[in-house]
Amino acid sequence: MQTSLVARVASKMFIFAHRRARTMLDGEYGAVSRGRSLDFDDLRAYTPGDEIRDIDWKASARLGSPLVRRYAAVRKQTVILVADTGRGMAAVSRSGDPKREIMLMALGVMGYLAHRHGDQLALVAGDSAATAAHPSRTGQAHLEQILRRLESSAGASAARSDLTAQLAHVARTVRRRGLLVIVADEAALDEEDEALLTRLAVQHEILWITVLDAELVGAAAPRRSYDVDGGAPLLGRLAAEEEVVRDYGRLMAERTERRERILNRLGIVEGRLGSVDEVLPGLFRLLERHRRAR
Template sequence: MPSLLKRVKSKMFIFAHRRTLSLLDGEYGSVFKGRSMDFDELRAYVPGDEVRDIDWKATARHGSPLVKRYVAVRRHSVLLVVDSGRNMAAEAFSGESKKDVAVYAAGVIGYLACRHGDDVGLVHGHASASSFLPPKGGEEHLERLLREIDSTITLDGQPSGISGQLDYVLRYLKGRMLVVVVADEFIPDARTEDLMRRLRARHELLWLTVRDAELAPGTETQGIEAQGVLDSTDIGTGTGIPFLLAADRKVRAAYGHAMAQRAELRRTLFRTLGIAEEQAEGSADVVTTVFALLEKHRSGALTSGRRTKRGQRAG
């Protein structure tokens, strides 16, 4: 069976020439700059220590200032959290399967981690169950993760439910990680929003959304006759969408308006939660989407529920 990782790497070098790849490496590495340390012990404060390192609760109990000591973390863990429910077997905006886009996105992030000597793990699943493959290093392990994603996303699988995977990470995985979520385009409910907020507080959290397909794409430029009368199906619900209804101009206008409102709601939600999120329409823009996602997270464009002009992306 052809290697999925080789396919990812070949696409990366098509869309990312040497300079762009080095920029990707730089943006990935910058995610871990700053503290990049694990807690070791408490000790008495001495002049020159960072005020932000003071443990105020311990100081209050002890009666004199105590600061936290840290040890350097030389190897990081990257956790891919991938929606592998049947929603990801639907078409993406580009017309490809969302599964193919998800595999490529996970492959790009994982390959960058491998280049930096970091470990990569995977949590994936659907609304009913989650599976975990612990972080390890090396391209052979990354290939296994990509195959796991590719083989578990099917049209006859269980419906998607990313909240289950987020809950799994919070319940069972300890230690600060870079968590990259690759998921379907959706509006989080109250429970999922709470899980996202808690996950962001515990880990470095980035979110890559694979965009939904258009409603009856191509009808405006090719016409109904050129398209043929082909009905569509909502993979998540199994509901049929008659082509003639989907191609109606009024229906398409109403749908476009609803999707614009939905997109603004999503942007507002991610800004409020302080989570860097970008959307990929297909495999052709995964590399640029990953770069924008890393840059947005690194630059701190999302702070205190606000996004700076630098953090904004056209469209």
């Protein structure tokens, strides 16, 4: 009989965090949507006579012209888990833990918190070959299905990673405001990603979780490493060359700086996870920073 993935997540939450920490994590999640008597529906252009208090200043600044929020009757929040399940997630993380396990735990915890609060939960996940979408629903059985999908999809047999395709799918198909929880590795964000995130940030609240790649140079680097896309060895003896190490470090720093610049401009808070053990404290800090930034 298969062990429930929801039960596994709940068990790890109990093991990795004492009661007070779990309560605080639950409280930080609840603060994301607390205090709304009306629910955001969409944005439209400002017209004379609109209430000044309904202007969305952040969205207006991004677009360059005033936008006002329209609201619908109150309902529970919709949480949309967005994941890259390409074979890049079959690699190991900074700690040596499989990146897939970190992704599964992080989204499992966020999904479990959403379930505890009665929120709707949806999934958009995939690779360069296909995108799978699970519609928003409530309930533990639905969360279990989502986690099973994530577990079976991310692996060495998957197609290449393609986060851009998942972001584009959300931009095309999700009409109502939600909380997007995006999990990706340290892949570079390009101009298309930036344009998609700019569009999504106007409509949704976004939490970004980066799963840290393994170090390929330095003392923490594995003795042998291989590219999960093609199986070719990475760096090898070249990692001992000072020039290679320097250029590799510069490339990684530039990639990180670009991602930070894009996310900071859009007001998207990022959390970085290098191991399964870092998931709970990392998510707590992420939710806390998101609450303070609102």
